[in-house]
Each structure stands twice: as C-alpha cells, then as structure tokens.
Amino acid sequence: MRKLRHLQKLTTKKQPPIRGATQDLNEKDELSGCLDEDFNRIKQLFEGAADFTYREINLNAANSAVILFLTGLVNVERMEFHVINPLLNGKENFMKQTEITIGDLKGVLSSAQVAQGENFQEVIASILSGSTVILMDGSKKALFISEQAWEQRSVDEPVSEAVVIGPREGFTENIRTNTSMIRRRLQTTSLKFEYMKIGTLSNTEVVITYLEDIAEHSIVGEVRNRLKRIDIDAIEDSGYIVEFIEDHPFSLFPQVLQTERPDRVVGNLLEGKIAILVANSPFALIVPITFFEMMNSPEDYYGRFIMTSFIRVIRYLFLLVALLFPSIYIAVTTFHHELMPTNLIFSVAASREKVPFPAVIEALLMEITFEALREAGLRLPRPIGSTVSIVGALVVGQAAVEAGIVSAPLVIVVATTGIASFMFPSYPLTGAIRLLRFFLIFLAATLGFYGILLGVFFILVHLVQLRSFGVPYLSPIAPFHFNNLKDIFIRVPWWMVNERPQETGKRNLKRLGSRNRKY
Structure with a gap:
C-alpha cells in the first residue's frame, strides 16, 4: 500500500507549465x-x-x-x-x-x-x-x-455582415493583408500600428490600430496593458482575446465589437476607437463600444438618411418584439385576460382548448425547438442549411398545432420573435437577447406584467452599470450628450454630423469643415 500511494503521488505531481x-x-x-x-x-x-x-x-x-x-x-x-x-x-x-x-x-x-x-x-x-x-x-x-510565403484565402465578401450597398471586401486570416486594407482607406501618418505577440506556444501576432490625433491616449494605454497581461499557451482566434479584455466578463451583453469589415473598422477609428487585429483570424475587435453602436449596421452610412432612419426605428421596435413578445403573450393569457378584446379572447381560448400544457410550457417547447432548428441550419452545409431550418420550422409548427400540443397563436408569436432576432447587425448581441427572452418568460409565468417590468428594470440597471474600457455602455443616453443623438435612433445627413462621440473623440471633436452644406 505504501508503494501504491508513493506511485500515486508521483503520477499526480504537478508538472511545470509548458513554455515556448x-x-x-x-x-x-x-x-x-x-x-x-x-x-x-x-x-x-x-x-x-x-x-x-x-x-x-x-x-x-x-x-x-x-x-x-x-x-x-x-x-x-x-x-x-x-x-x-x-x-x-x-x-x-x-x-x-x-x-x-x-x-x-x-x-x-x-x-x-x-x-x-x-x-x-x-x-x-x-x-x-x-x-x-x-x-x-x-x-x-x-x-x-523576410521572404515569408504561405497559402492564404483571397479577399472575399464578408459572410457574417453582408450588405446591399457598400464595399464588398472583408478581412482574411493574413494580418498583413488586413492592415493594408485599413491603410488604403486611411492614408495618413496619424494611423498607427503597434505589434506584439501573445501565446507562449503560438506566438500569435496581434496589432493595435488607432488614429493618434483622435484616440484617447489613456484608452490606448489601457488596451495595451490588458493585452500584455494575457498569459496563455496559444491564441487561435480573436475570440480568445475578448474574454481577457472585457470589463464585465460575466455579463450577457458584449463589450467588444467583432467585425470582418475593414470599412467598419475605419469608421470606428475615425470616432476615436481602437481596433485589435489578430493573425489567423478574419475578425477584428473594436473597443470601446456602446449598446447603440451594436445596433448600427455599416450599410446605415451608405444609403440616404431618410431610409436609414426608418430602418433603425424598425430595428429598435423589433428589438422589443424579440425580447418581450413571448413573455407578454404568456402574461396576457395567464393573468391579464382583460387586456385582450373579447373576440380575440374567444379565438385564443378556442385554439388552446385541446392543448394539455400551460402557456409557459407551450412557449418553452416552441422556443427551444426553434433554437435547435436555428443551430441545425447554421451547422449544416450552406446549400441545405437554410432549407432545413425553414422547412423544419414549418413542418414542426404545423404538426404541433394539428396534434394539439401547441396553439396556433403561439406559433405566430414564436415565428415573429425569431424573425425579429435576425434583424440585429451584431451576432453576440443577438445571443444576449435570446437568453434574456427565457428569463423574462419565467418572470411572466410567475408574476405576470409585474414580473416583466421587474425584469426590464433589472436589465436597464445592469446596462447603466456596464463599461467598455471605462466608457458607459449606454452613452450618449446615460450620460446624456445631446449632440451625439444624431446617430443613435435615427441618422441625420452627413453634413449635420459635425462632432465625434464625446466619450472617445473629445481630443478632436470637430470632424467637418466650415464649407459644408447648411440650412
């Protein structure tokens, strides 16, 4: 027994970390x-x-x-x-x-x-x-x-951020190609690239990019320090770095913007942001970031401002739909029948007559099924992925209604919610809304509208407390900056956007000359 315990100690002895x-x-x-x-x-x-x-x-x-x-x-x-x-x-x-x-x-x-x-x-x-x-x-x-040469993917249209109007090129896994695409768009000596390596085994090259005349030096220094503190064996993608540099890693809401569009990176650099490029990754990281910038698409700045403003209003409206629609349906059908018109009450009651489950179980079954179909569509080969997800949703929904497992109104609610969740330009933000939707469903099933209001209140309090590299997450609403509201819920014409964001571009607020169009 002593020999056995001695062998166990030898085999379980802590080994020194592997270094490069x-x-x-x-x-x-x-x-x-x-x-x-x-x-x-x-x-x-x-x-x-x-x-x-x-x-x-x-x-x-x-x-x-x-x-x-x-x-x-x-x-x-x-x-x-x-x-x-x-x-x-x-x-x-x-x-x-x-x-x-x-x-x-x-x-x-x-x-x-x-x-x-x-x-x-x-x-x-x-x-x-x-x-x-x-x-x-x-x-x-x-x-x-320097005579490096290896196989690399050619510059192609971004897959995750497709636009109708705008540049068609996206970042690749070659960091030199990515920096050149930024340099072509900003031909100024103010554009700086700082190189460093992270990963004791991978020695992955990381580049910090910013405009020296606009970016806050304190934020640039904080980005540099957080990257230098990363001690890991290998960095395979820029997503590895996100969790190391976020202010609030346990929050559902992303505090770092990931993009594969060089034009989006340049647009943020002009507002005083800092971009982080990682070798072998087509996604650049942009910090600091706010909630409202997650809701903006690069295409918003290439179309006419009237149509862009209309689309943004629709986008924020469907943000509420994606977050609250299932929970409102459960609260109304379970606790607050008096809020529905009489004819609608009869219609909903007739559709739920054969359903054996309460509304909350019914909603959870459909939501989880819809999430599974969505993930299946993403993992399958592209030519058949979208077909399987759409056909699967139609077949499963129709079969569930005919079998009396769920009601037809709930299928409409879940389908509308799913469509609304596809309208957000930022995929990580979509994930946060999807998870919070389940949280609000449970509150609605237990406390009705009071639970929904309580959940929304806690979400708003959490958002107000969030920071991205020290910048308030709900800026320019909290703290309030009136002049920066021109590019939040609507977009005013370019000749009216005369200042950069207050939180990141205050070193050089002016962005328009005096000869631009005025009314």
Missing part, C-alpha cells in the same frame, strides 16, 4: 560567434521538426555561413534568388577578403527587408515567424530576411 522555445531562452542569451556551437544549439531546439531546413555555404577558406528556415513558411524561389544566389555569386569577392563581416553579407543580399539580431531568442522567433536566418562564423550577429 522563445520564452525558455533568456533575452541576454547572445550568440557566441562560433558557428558550430550556435548552429548545434538551434538544431537541438528544432530536433524532430521535419520542416526545419538549413543550407551551409563556404564563403572562403576561413569563413562559412548557414541559412536556416522552415519549409512551408518561406518562398523558396524568392529566397534562392535574393539570398542564396547573391551569396554564391559574391564568393569571388569574399575569396579576396581575409575577414568577412555580417555587414558584407548584408551588402550582397537583394532582399528588400533585412534586419539584424544578437541573441537566440530573436533567432528562434524569426525562424518560427517564417523569416530566413543567416548565421556566420566569427559573428555574434544574425541576419533576418
């Missing part, structure tokens, strides 16, 4: 200058990595060099043309020199981007990021040549 190769190396761990020693140390770190490739070159009788790279991350043809061929062609000049410096090698390379490093951490990080590294005997410096 670049983190295990000390920043002051410099190259020795002995090519064999440095090269053997690097080969030990990449032992077992079949994609690790190297090429040794004798420059002259006294000097030699080695080229290191990872197959699949480097454009081999360009690397041969810009690195190997110049070194081989320059051997005649190297033969005449008794001592070759790293600067001599740099002078013969034809690559556009060549940098230098002095320690192992920089060497390993450069190899892992797709650069070509050159080590030379007798030199304590290494050359890093």
Whole structure:
C-alpha cells in the first residue's frame, strides 16, 4: 500500500507549465560567434521538426555561413534568388577578403527587408515567424530576411455582415493583408500600428490600430496593458482575446465589437476607437463600444438618411418584439385576460382548448425547438442549411398545432420573435437577447406584467452599470450628450454630423469643415 500511494503521488505531481522555445531562452542569451556551437544549439531546439531546413555555404577558406528556415513558411524561389544566389555569386569577392563581416553579407543580399539580431531568442522567433536566418562564423550577429510565403484565402465578401450597398471586401486570416486594407482607406501618418505577440506556444501576432490625433491616449494605454497581461499557451482566434479584455466578463451583453469589415473598422477609428487585429483570424475587435453602436449596421452610412432612419426605428421596435413578445403573450393569457378584446379572447381560448400544457410550457417547447432548428441550419452545409431550418420550422409548427400540443397563436408569436432576432447587425448581441427572452418568460409565468417590468428594470440597471474600457455602455443616453443623438435612433445627413462621440473623440471633436452644406 505504501508503494501504491508513493506511485500515486508521483503520477499526480504537478508538472511545470509548458513554455515556448522563445520564452525558455533568456533575452541576454547572445550568440557566441562560433558557428558550430550556435548552429548545434538551434538544431537541438528544432530536433524532430521535419520542416526545419538549413543550407551551409563556404564563403572562403576561413569563413562559412548557414541559412536556416522552415519549409512551408518561406518562398523558396524568392529566397534562392535574393539570398542564396547573391551569396554564391559574391564568393569571388569574399575569396579576396581575409575577414568577412555580417555587414558584407548584408551588402550582397537583394532582399528588400533585412534586419539584424544578437541573441537566440530573436533567432528562434524569426525562424518560427517564417523569416530566413543567416548565421556566420566569427559573428555574434544574425541576419533576418523576410521572404515569408504561405497559402492564404483571397479577399472575399464578408459572410457574417453582408450588405446591399457598400464595399464588398472583408478581412482574411493574413494580418498583413488586413492592415493594408485599413491603410488604403486611411492614408495618413496619424494611423498607427503597434505589434506584439501573445501565446507562449503560438506566438500569435496581434496589432493595435488607432488614429493618434483622435484616440484617447489613456484608452490606448489601457488596451495595451490588458493585452500584455494575457498569459496563455496559444491564441487561435480573436475570440480568445475578448474574454481577457472585457470589463464585465460575466455579463450577457458584449463589450467588444467583432467585425470582418475593414470599412467598419475605419469608421470606428475615425470616432476615436481602437481596433485589435489578430493573425489567423478574419475578425477584428473594436473597443470601446456602446449598446447603440451594436445596433448600427455599416450599410446605415451608405444609403440616404431618410431610409436609414426608418430602418433603425424598425430595428429598435423589433428589438422589443424579440425580447418581450413571448413573455407578454404568456402574461396576457395567464393573468391579464382583460387586456385582450373579447373576440380575440374567444379565438385564443378556442385554439388552446385541446392543448394539455400551460402557456409557459407551450412557449418553452416552441422556443427551444426553434433554437435547435436555428443551430441545425447554421451547422449544416450552406446549400441545405437554410432549407432545413425553414422547412423544419414549418413542418414542426404545423404538426404541433394539428396534434394539439401547441396553439396556433403561439406559433405566430414564436415565428415573429425569431424573425425579429435576425434583424440585429451584431451576432453576440443577438445571443444576449435570446437568453434574456427565457428569463423574462419565467418572470411572466410567475408574476405576470409585474414580473416583466421587474425584469426590464433589472436589465436597464445592469446596462447603466456596464463599461467598455471605462466608457458607459449606454452613452450618449446615460450620460446624456445631446449632440451625439444624431446617430443613435435615427441618422441625420452627413453634413449635420459635425462632432465625434464625446466619450472617445473629445481630443478632436470637430470632424467637418466650415464649407459644408447648411440650412
């Protein structure tokens, strides 16, 4: 028994956390200058990595060099043309020199981007990021040549944020492509990109983007600090970062806007927001954000303001429908019959005559079924997903009514609620409304309209308390800024939007010149 307990202690002993190769190396761990020693140390770190490739070159009788790279991350043809061929062609000049410096090698390379490093951490990080590294005997410096190339998806129309009028391009998984799409739209030196890496094993590249003349420096600093505090083994998507940087991670309401549209990112940058781009993810993060900005679509700014204002009013109206319609139906049919017209009471009573369940059970059955059909439609292949969800809803609803399990009015209520939930431009906000709808259904089933009002009151109190990087979530309603109401429930013409949002753009409020149209 003692031996068994001893073995259990050994097997359950806490293991040290796995760290990445670049983190295990000390920043002051410099190259020795002995090519064999440095090269053997690097080969030990990449032992077992079949994609690790190297090429040794004798420059002259006294000097030699080695080229290191990872197959699949480097454009081999360009690397041969810009690195190997110049070194081989320059051997005649190297033969005449008794001592070759790293600067001599740099002078013969034809690559556009060549940098230098002095320690192992920089060497390993450069190899892992797709650069070509050159080590030379007798030199304590290494050359890093940027000749990266890997398979990537072409720029295509965003899937999650489709618009009728507006730009058709969306972000890709290549962070360089994403930054270039932003730079094309904002050709100003005020646009800044700050690079950092997160993930001890993945070393995922993250870019903080902002306009220096507009963004609040305190908010930029807070974004930078929160990202630096993230200590995780790998970042696979920008969604990993959201939960680390939110002010209120346990709230149902999203405090970070996720978008794959570069035009939406640029529009928010012009209002003093900060964007976070993550390598291998087509979704950019925008902070700080407010509830009303979650309700706005990029297409709102490309159409005429009259139609846009009408659509926004409809959108907010159906926000109430998506949140309250099922609970109002349950409260009326269970507690407040006097609120319905007589003819409607008879119609609802006749439809529910054969239904064996109370209204709340009936509503929960239909809501859960509708949620299951919605998720099934998303997970199935695209050509048949929408067909299955629509046909499934029709078949299940009709069969349930004919079988007497649910009433026909409730099917109408659930269908209308489902349609209303598809009107929100932000998918995370849709999820919050869907969950809160169940919360209000339970309150309506127990307390009637009093329960609904109590639930709405708690939701409003929660929204008032929320912050996104210190910015009130219900701004500009709470706190109230009259001049910023021009782009909330309606959208006024562009020539009337003369100021940026007070909370994020107060360093540079003016956004229109004096020669614009006035009435």
